[in-house]
Amino acid sequence: MDRTDHEPPPFLRSRAGIALLVVAAVGGFLLFTEHRAHVLGFLPYAFLLACPLMHMFMHHGHHHHGGHGDIGRTDDERTKQ
8 A cells, every 4th residue: 555645735725724814814804994994093193103113223223423424434433533
């Protein structure tokens, strides 16, 4: 008797995974349509909150106290001033 061992499919390609994706998609759609006013009403505040977060992450917390003229120079060149 010739037995071949097959690996089980990845979870998202199995029947349970596909069912979970369908249920999640339907649930997400229903949640969005029922709470659209709440979600869209929060958008202006989300943009205002994004400004300081982007400032902190893009400037890395201002750990480098050099001016904008320091771009392209090494740390040794900065300390010689």
